[in-house]
Amino acid sequence: MPLHDFICRGCGHAFEALLIGKEQPLCPQCGSPDLHKQMSTFASRTASKGDGSGSGGSKCAGCAGGSCSTCH
Secondary structure, three states: OOEEEEEEOOOOOEEEEEOOOOOOOOOOOOOOOOEEEEOOOOOOOOOOOOOOOOOOHHHOOOOOOOOOOOOO
C-alpha cells in the first residue's frame, strides 16, 4: 500500500494519501478530485555488520551526528 503525494489544483493543499488498488483520492481540504500527483521518494535503511550502520557514530543513518535515539 503505497503513500502518494498530491497537490490539489482547486485549493493548492499538499497532502499524502495511502491508496489501495485504483482508489482515487479527494482533497481533504476542499473535497476536489482535481489533483496533481507528485513525484515522491522513499527512505530505506539497512544494517550490515561492520559498516557502522545502526551502531552510532558518524556512519549512523538515523541522524548523521550521533545524537538520535538510534545512536545513543
